[in-house]
Structure formats: structure tokens, C-alpha cells
Amino acid sequence: MARRHEQHELTVADATDRLRLARAEGVGPVAYRRLIARYGSARAALEALPRLASAGGRTSPPTVPTVNEAERELHDIERRGARALFFGEPAYPPLLALLDDAPAEITVLGDLSALTDRSVALVGGRNASANGQRVAETLAADLAHSLVIVSGLARGIDAAAHAGALRSGRTVAAVAGGLDVPYPPEHADLQRRVAEAGAVVTEAPLGATPQARHFPRRNRIIAGLALGVIVVEAALRSGSLITARLAQDAGRELFAVPGSPLDPRSRGANDLIRQGAHLTETAQDVLDNLPDHPAREGLARDPLFARGNPGLSEAVRDWQEPPEGPPDLARARMQVLELLGNSPTAVDDIVRRCQFSAAAVAAVLLELELAGRVETLPGGRVALLSETAF
Amino acid sequence: MARRHEQHELTVADATDRLRLARAEGVGPVAYRRLIARYGSARAALEALPRLASAGGRTSPPTVPTVNEAERELHDIERRGARALFFGEPAYPPLLALLDDAPAEITVLGDLSALTDRSVALVGGRNASANGQRVAETLAADLAHSLVIVSGLARGIDAAAHAGALRSGRTVAAVAGGLDVPYPPEHADLQRRVAEAGAVVTEAPLGATPQARHFPRRNRIIAGLALGVIVVEAALRSGSLITARLAQDAGRELFAVPGSPLDPRSRGANDLIRQGAHLTETAQDVLDNLPDHPAREGLARDPLFARGNPGLSEAVRDWQEPPEGPPDLARARMQVLELLGNSPTAVDDIVRRCQFSAAAVAAVLLELELAGRVETLPGGRVALLSETAF
Numbered sequence: 001m002a003r004r005h006e007q008h009e010l011t012v013a014d015a016t017d018r019l020r021l022a023r024a025e026g027v028g029p030v031a032y033r034r035l036i037a038r039y040g041s042a043r044a045a046l047e048a049l050p051r052l053a054s055a056g057g058r059t060s061p062p063t064v065p066t067v068n069e070a071e072r073e074l075h076d077i078e079r080r081g082a083r084a085l086f087f088g089e090p091a092y093p094p095l096l097a098l099l100d101d102a103p104a105e106i107t108v109l110g111d112l113s114a115l116t117d118r119s120v121a122l123v124g125g126r127n128a129s130a131n132g133q134r135v136a137e138t139l140a141a142d143l144a145h146s147l148v149i150v151s152g153l154a155r156g157i158d159a160a161a162h163a164g165a166l167r168s169g170r171t172v173a174a175v176a177g178g179l180d181v182p183y184p185p186e187h188a189d190l191q192r193r194v195a196e197a198g199a200v201v202t203e204a205p206l207g208a209t210p211q212a213r214h215f216p217r218r219n220r221i222i223a224g225l226a227l228g229v230i231v232v233e234a235a236l237r238s239g240s241l242i243t244a245r246l247a248q249d250a251g252r253e254l255f256a257v258p259g260s261p262l263d264p265r266s267r268g269a270n271d272l273i274r275q276g277a278h279l280t281e282t283a284q285d286v287l288d289n290l291p292d293h294p295a296r297e298g299l300a301r302d303p304l305f306a307r308g309n310p311g312l313s314e315a316v317r318d319w320q321e322p323p324e325g326p327p328d329l330a331r332a333r334m335q336v337l338e339l340l341g342n343s344p345t346a347v348d349d350i351v352r353r354c355q356f357s358a359a360a361v362a363a364v365l366l367e368l369e370l371a372g373r374v375e376t377l378p379g380g381r382v383a384l385l386s387e388t389a390f
Numbered sequence: 391m392a393r394r395h396e397q398h399e400l401t402v403a404d405a406t407d408r409l410r411l412a413r414a415e416g417v418g419p420v421a422y423r424r425l426i427a428r429y430g431s432a433r434a435a436l437e438a439l440p441r442l443a444s445a446g447g448r449t450s451p452p453t454v455p456t457v458n459e460a461e462r463e464l465h466d467i468e469r470r471g472a473r474a475l476f477f478g479e480p481a482y483p484p485l486l487a488l489l490d491d492a493p494a495e496i497t498v499l500g501d502l503s504a505l506t507d508r509s510v511a512l513v514g515g516r517n518a519s520a521n522g523q524r525v526a527e528t529l530a531a532d533l534a535h536s537l538v539i540v541s542g543l544a545r546g547i548d549a550a551a552h553a554g555a556l557r558s559g560r561t562v563a564a565v566a567g568g569l570d571v572p573y574p575p576e577h578a579d580l581q582r583r584v585a586e587a588g589a590v591v592t593e594a595p596l597g598a599t600p601q602a603r604h605f606p607r608r609n610r611i612i613a614g615l616a617l618g619v620i621v622v623e624a625a626l627r628s629g630s631l632i633t634a635r636l637a638q639d640a641g642r643e644l645f646a647v648p649g650s651p652l653d654p655r656s657r658g659a660n661d662l663i664r665q666g667a668h669l670t671e672t673a674q675d676v677l678d679n680l681p682d683h684p685a686r687e688g689l690a691r692d693p694l695f696a697r698g699n700p701g702l703s704e705a706v707r708d709w710q711e712p713p714e715g716p717p718d719l720a721r722a723r724m725q726v727l728e729l730l731g732n733s734p735t736a737v738d739d740i741v742r743r744c745q746f747s748a749a750a751v752a753a754v755l756l757e758l759e760l761a762g763r764v765e766t767l768p769g770g771r772v773a774l775l776s777e778t779a780f
Contacts, residue, residue, distance in 0.1 A: 131652050258648030258660055261671035262521050270648055274669045279660055281651035 010089065012074075017042035018086045019070040022104035023205065024049060025062035030376040031369050032104035033087060034362070049370065056333075056364075056371030076206050082109040082179055096224040098294060099250055100378045103203040103221065109179050110199030114170050119148035120255075120290060121222045121247070123240045124157025124232035125265055132157060132233035132265065135257055137164035139230065142283035144169030147290075148198060150226045152176075152218060153187050157232050157240075162194055170198035172225060176218040177210030178202065201225075219243040220378075228253035228290050230280060234268030241268045244277070249378060251295035255280040322360035332356040333364045337384075340374065344381035400479065402461075407432035408476045409460040412494035413595065414439060415452035420766040421759050422494035423477060424752070439760065446723075446754075446761030466596050472499040472569055486614040488684060489640055490768045493593040493611065499569050500589030504560050509538035510645075510680060511612045511637070513630045514547025514622035515655055522547060522623035522655065525647055527554035529620065532673035534559030537680075538588060540616045542566075542608060543577050547622050547630075552584055560588040562615060566608040567600035568592065591615075609633040610768075618643035618680050620670060624658030631658045634667070639769060641685035645670040712750035722746040723754045727774075730764065734771040 010018070021042040022032055027049075035045035050061040065073075077084050085092050085106050093115040096102050108115065122140055124132060136157045140149045141164035149165035151158040153173040165171035173194045175183065179202055182188040194200055203217060204210070210218075219242050223229055229247040231254070234240035248254055254277035259266025273279050278289045324332065335354045339345065347365065351358045365382055368374035375385050400408070411432040412422055417439075425435035440451040455463075467474050475482050475496050483505040486492050498505065512530055514522060526547045530539045531554035539555035541548040543563040555561035563584045565573065569592055572578040584590055593607060594600070600608075609632050613619055619637040621644070624630035638644055644667035649656025663669050668679045714722065725744045729735065737755065741748045755772055758764035765775050 131650055135651055257651060258656075258663070258669070259650050260521055261525055261647060266648075267671070270669055270671055273648070273663060274675075279648070279664045281657070281660055285664075 010086065012071075014042065015074055015084065015086070016067055016070045017046060019074060019084065019105060020065050020067070021045055021049075022086070023070070024064040026053065026058075026370045026372050027062075027104075028369065028376060029087070029101040029104050031366060033102075034366050036088065038366075052367045053370040053372075055329075056367030056369070057373055058371035062370065062372075073205060077107055077179075080109065080179065080206075082107055083112070084108075085112075093225055095227065095294065096221065099220060099224045100380065101220065101376070102224065106201050106203055106221070107179055107206070108199055108201045110172075110195040110197075111170070112199065114148050114172050114198040115201065115225060117148050117170075118146070118290075118292075119150050119172065119226045120286060121150040121226035121229040121243070122157070122161035122232065123151055123219075123222060123229060123243050124161075124234055124269075125238060125240060126154050126156040126158075127265070128156035128160070128233045129263070129265060132257075132259075133160040136160040136232045139232070139257075139280075139283055139286070140164030140171070141167045143286060144171065146287070148172055150174065150222055152222055152243075153183070153191055153194070153200075155184055155187075159187060159190060162190055166193055166197055172198050173200045174218050174221040174225065175200060175202045175210070176204065176214035178204050178206045178208040180206050181209055183210045215239055216242055220246045223247035223250055223252060226252060227292075227294065228255055228286070230255040230257070230286060231269045231272055231277070232257045233259065233263075233265040234272075235265055236267045236271065238268055241272070244268075244272055246378075253290055253295070254278065255286055255289070257281070320359040320362075322357055322363050324356060324360045328356065329360060329364060332360045333367070336361060336364045336368070337373075340382065340384045342384050344377050344379075344383045347380050347382055350382070400476065402464075404432065405464055405474065405476070406457055406460045407436060409464060409474065409495060410455050410457070411435055411439075412476070413460070414454040416443065416448075416760045416762045417452075417494075418759065418766060419477070419491040419494050421756060423492075424756050426478065428756075442757045443760040443762075445719075446757030446759070447763055448761035452760065452762075463595060467497055467569075470499065470569065470596075472497055473502065474498075475502075483615055485617065485684065486611065489610060489614045490770065491610065491766070492614065496591050496593055496611070497569055497596070498589055498591045500562075500585040500587075501560070502589065504538050504562050504588040505591065505615060507538050507560075508536070508680075508682075509540050509562065509616045510676060511540040511616035511619040511633070512547070512551035512622065513541055513609075513612060513619060513633050514551075514624055514659075515628060515630060516544050516546040516548075517655070518546035518550070518623045519653070519655060522647075522649075523550040526550040526622045529622070529647075529670075529673055529676070530554030530561070531557045533676060534561065536677070538562055540564065540612055542612055542633075543573070543581055543584070543590075545574055545577075549577060549580060552580055556583055556587055562588050563590045564608050564611040564615065565590060565592045565600070566594065566604035568594050568596040568598040570596050571599055573600045605629055606632055610636045613637035613640055613642060616642060617682075617684065618645055618676065620645040620647070620676060621659045621662055621667070622647045623649065623653075623655040624662075625655055626657045626661065628658055631662070634658075634662055636768075643679060643681055643685070644668065645676055645679070647671070710749040710752075712747055712753050714746060714750045718746065719750060719754060722750045723757070726751060726754045726758070727763075730772065730774045732774050734767050734769075734773045737770050737772055740772070 039045040053062050087104050137160040140161040144165040149171040151161040153175050162171050177183050182191045223243050223246040231240050256269040256272040256277040257280050339350050351361045375383050429435040443452050477494050527550040530551040534555040539561040541551040543565050552561050567573050572581045613633050613636040621630050646659040646662040646667040647670050729740050741751045765773050
């Protein structure tokens, strides 16, 4: 396997361990970060994984890719001229890293600087009108003189945004499937041109066919890479509105292009304006309102990250060994499970309502997540995954 | 001449005097109110008029309609089934009366209650798109179930608003010319139907052909009658935006229907939304945001009406005899003229910068206005009318 190119590069062994951990059954982006923080390395975390999952109630050890499988994936990524970037590496896009659930690994084809330079996302409906596509293409072309344009390579507005940006600058496509599985298939050539003039990025392994449940996760990467999101022609309850909400949760600026009340494709964008998004007609509307950094308010919505709560933050983000011994942790697990429900609950609330330390709650939640019984959600919330008996 | 119908009705002689004063050369709406306040009656004001205009620098006495002319106009108004309403009469529309420059007289054909019940104005471009007209008509029809719809009888959006309102309720047309000169001519039948189902109102005398300069004055009546103004398809620098600005100055709520950036007819409405107007897609957006009273902030923009400034307010609105004698008033006149320019100046500033009482400044400004040398503008501002030698 070839040597990795970057400064501060990971050793091949460390990259392999990280990829195994990132692809391990039950290890989501949040658990990945907590495990690395708690055990100091991916290898140590992999060793602890079976024991933790068992403590959380899992009967069989979680499936983890073998060393050979992980090495082969890294090798295939390099062979395609792409790059695997892990959370915590210096080259990992810094705005994306601010997300609570930033991907443990992203595979990138193209120019890494397109992921770190000032950017704005432009998203919208797949069944876009000719006018909507024209607006998106013009906005993207005008903005690409000074910004990288991020979008999702979908039909309609996304494709128009990439095409407009390619006329005058750089663009990034965040896709839901593997880099070698362009979707939709007719955008294979567009994906190639985007990679040449900017970058294509995905959280999915090579060979993965995108499925419906992957798209919201792809949308958070679009929102996370950019300083702001522009919405053109989004119906109510559309994927573009999910991207907008994720962007707002992450403190990114929101822009929306208005449309006639007679066109249901404009309802979502009009609604965003009603809720405070910048009404956007031209590139200048974006340039005048795009900040240099994400807003602190966006980050502060997560109670775990809020100032004035250093104990929690330290315990859950940077990991702190719980002062409680094993028998106490068993009781803490029972109490936490009683406090959880199928609808999301703030970790903050659980800590407040139980008799154990924040560190103990964090330890128990991590075990339960690895056992597949609890799901960690953005915004410092958790939910029971199903009504399993325990 | 027939007896006038209303309770608290004016005597025929008083109505005649008021109409003569309202139609007198150089007597605008503000001067009309100040003269009545100062002299107690229209007749006493008419008697003082030549002397005041002469003190202001006028060489010949201002033209005033004769008693016969005024009586004939009132007679003609009644013969058409219409009604002359003077500022200060109980039946005068109370929201319109809140304007700094509320008309001294309005001629009304139709149901007077349509001018006092809860209403919203709907205005927009004459060269409206089919979609814009459809939006206006639907909005008006939906809103007319619970509100009176005010508009300007123009082609395009105005006509659609009246037509929509006629489907389900009442509507008011504020027109720029005389009641007997429908404009545009092809809307004669629409005007007749509006008068039957609501009211037609104008500041112009019978027989007056509307001219370009009359439309901004008509627009302030539209804004003044309603609790809010909805703008549909207004280009930048259009008459509808003037109506919107006047409405905002008067503390009325602003609503705007968004449109595509590709349609220049939507620029003005989109711009209003950017500045804080309620983005409006359906009647519910209006019903949810229409207040019960004009906002105090709107009225307070006029420094003369601002709280905490009772001396000025008393002097200029309710009239106070200046403590200065005639020689001092002559010096005050010189000083006020020096402080004035062709661009509008706040009366407040003039009072602050000269050595005379607020009452003296008000007296001098009234004389200068009656002499045709000074124009009083809404918002407590005045401007020199031309660079006449003095």
C-alpha cells in the first residue's frame, strides 16, 4: 500500500484502525469520537468495543471490518486518486468538524482546498421549474467568482448549481453513495467535471449504492461544509428544507429565493424567508450577508456545547472516567434506560434527573449505543431505538 | 339645498364655508386644520386668509370659491347621492384622520360604514401578470369575508382586488379624479359596482380629471383608510411602493406577495419583504398579522406628534397664539426663511435653531404656506416651494 501524502499524516496502521472503527457495527459518528477520546486511539477503542457493547446489553460482539478489508478499501480509494480523511486529521474540513455528528471518515476526490475555502451551499427541488434552474445557475455562476459552491449532485436545482459554478469557479458535490457509484447515473459526467474543478465528497464506502436513508446524512455534509445555505424552489417537507434546518442548527446563514404563492415548489423557500432567511434575488444578497464564521448561536443550541456547563461538555465530548465503580454503573444503566423513550431526550435532562455523574451517564449511553439500543442524535439528544426487552 | 342627513350634522352655512376654505388657493390639508384650530371656524379663517397670505409675502389675495360656487358643488354632490365629509366631522373615517395631512374634505359615494369598518388595502402594478392578478383576486375574495378591501381602481392588480372583493364582501375605491370622471374610463362600470357594494372616495371636486400629480395624494388615502397594505407585483420606484411607504409612515402594517427574481414586477414586493413586510401567500398570513390599531411607532415618526414634546404639538396642532408681537413676528419670518431650503426641513429643527417661540414659528409657516412660498409635508416637515425673491 502506497505511502499517504499529507503532512501530519496518519500511519497506515492508524488509518486502517480508524477505518475499521468508523465502519464498525453500531459505531456512529458521535460514538466514534467518544471512543477515540476515551481510549486515546482507534486501536484501543476497537479492543474495548466488544466489552462495551456487551455491557450495554448486546449478546453477540459487533461486526467490525477485518484489517485486510480496511486496507483494501484504503488501497482502492488511493488507486482512484481519492483520499480518506478522518475526523481529527488536520486536512479534515474545519467547518464540517463543528457538527455534533461530523462524519468519522469522508472519502474525497479532487482538490482538498475546495473543502476548506469560503463556501456557500445551493440546494433545491429535483422537479425544479425552468425558471428555478435558471435562477440557481445564474446565482452559482455569479457567486463562484469568490466562493466555492456546495450542492448535492441531484437532478434539478443541484445540477443547475454545479453547472453554473463550473462556468466561473469551483464547486463541491456531497453525494450519498460511493464515489464509484454516481447517482443519478446520468450525472456521472457532471460528477467527473465537479471533481476536476473542485471536489466530490462522501461518507459512504466505495461500491455503496445510495439509499433513501442516506440522503439526510448527505444533506448534513452539505450544510456542514458551507458558511450558508441558499434554498431555491423547495416544497414543504422537502429534503432541501431538512438541509436548511441542519444548517440553521449548525449556526450557518440561511438564504432563500422567493417565488409566487401559486407555485407549490416555492412554498418551502417562502416559508424560510418568513422564518428569517435572507430573501435572495441576486448574488449580492448572499455576499452582503454571508458571515466569516458560523454563528455561535447555532452551536449553542446544543446544551452539551453551551457555555456555563463545562462539566457536561468535558464528560461527554472529551471523556472523563466516571467516579462510580462497576456496581454503580449497572444501577446508572437501569436508571438511564428508565428515563429514555422513543422520542429524543436531551442528555442534559437525563443527567439532571438521575443520581449519577455526567461521566457515568456518558459512559452508559455509549455502551447502550454500541449495543444498538440507543441512538445519539445531533443537538445532544438520545432516543431508544426499539422496545427491546432487557 | 336639501337638509344634510347625519347626526351632529354641519349647518349648510358651515359646510359651505368649510368647502370654500378647503378649496381655497394655497390651503392644503395641514393649513386647513391649523386655520380652523386658530380661528375656531371656517368662516373666521376665510376672513383672516387675505391678511395672513399678505403677511407671508403674497401680493394679491388668494382665490377662494364663492358661496354660490361652494353651495352648487355641495348640491351636485347630494344630487348624485354622494356625501361631502369634512375633517373633524364624526362620520369622517377615523384611521384616515390620523394622517398628518388627512384630506380637509372627501367626497364619498356609497356606504359610509365601509370607510370605518376593519379594512386592508391591496395595491400593485398596472401592467400585472395574469398570475399576479389571480393572486390579488383570490386574496381579496378570501379577505373580504371579514375585511373591507381598499384599492385604487387602477388597471391590473387594483381592478383584480376590487373584483375579488366583490365576489364575497365589500370594497372601497379611492380615486384621483372627481366621482363623475371614472378613471381609467373602462372602469366606469367597476366603479359603479364598488359604490353599490362599498364606497368610492375622492379628495377631488366633481368634474376634476385626474392628473399624474394627483395619484400620490390618492395613494395616501388608500394607505390612510386601512389597517394594513398588501403589495402584489410592484416594480421598484412604483406608485405601489409610495403607498407602502406612506402606510408605514402612518404606522400601518405592511404585507407583500413574493415573486421570482426573474420577474422585475416582483422586485418592489420582494424588497418590502427584505425590509420587514410580512411575506404573504394566503389570506391567513394577513389575518394572522393585521393589528386592531395603527402602530404608535408609525405616528411617532412625526416629531411634532412625538410624546415628550407637548409645547410644539400644542403650538402647531392645536394652535397657540404666539407671545411675540407683530414686529417680532416680522423678524421671525426673516429667520425662518433663512433656515428653510428647497429640500424638506423638520419644523422641529427650525424651532430649535431660531430664537422665537414654537407658536411664532407655526404662525409664520402658516402665513408663508398661504402665500404659496412654503409647502407643508407629512412628518412635520416643510420646504421652500421655489426660489422667489423676497
